[in-house]
Amino acid sequence: MDAVRAVAEPRRREILRLVWDAELSAGEIAERFDVTFGAVSQHLKVLRESGLVTLRQDGKKRFYRADREALGPLAAYLQSMWAAKLDTLAELSEAAERAERSEGTDS
Template structure:
């Protein structure tokens, strides 16, 4: 249940998406959000304590990566959710291109 509570927060889901395939340092993750580094650090702590991300420290930097195995069935749910969002974005982009094309054709 801790894992479900951890991913209930939208920013934590976005952090998981960012570190799904690639390992990123905390600073690189924080740059993607319009909140303080401290707030992102707290989200990372929740994800780490829930066992959803792995942590590797190299010098002063901390690197995070999603732990797919620990996510279990939640991994498939998250991937399908992200895929749906990508499909919607693709549809919007295609509609925008069609609208631009019709403007150029006198319509």
């Protein structure tokens, strides 16, 4: 599977976000999702076979990290997408705070 098709799936994009700056074990990744470990393992397999994550094995544990170099131009796109989501979340939070303050002064 090519990289674009691999990151088209939302859970795989979320896995990439999780391992963007930090190496995580398969178990740590799976804990963040509401699907089975097997389902997460399949997503990790697709990402690994697409060359988008690296795998390091330490005993029985498998650790994953995003391979930004392999992502090429997709890396910048994914980072901008995640930044845009964070910007939106910050704007919503600030709007909620302003609304709370204005409700408090209306009493």
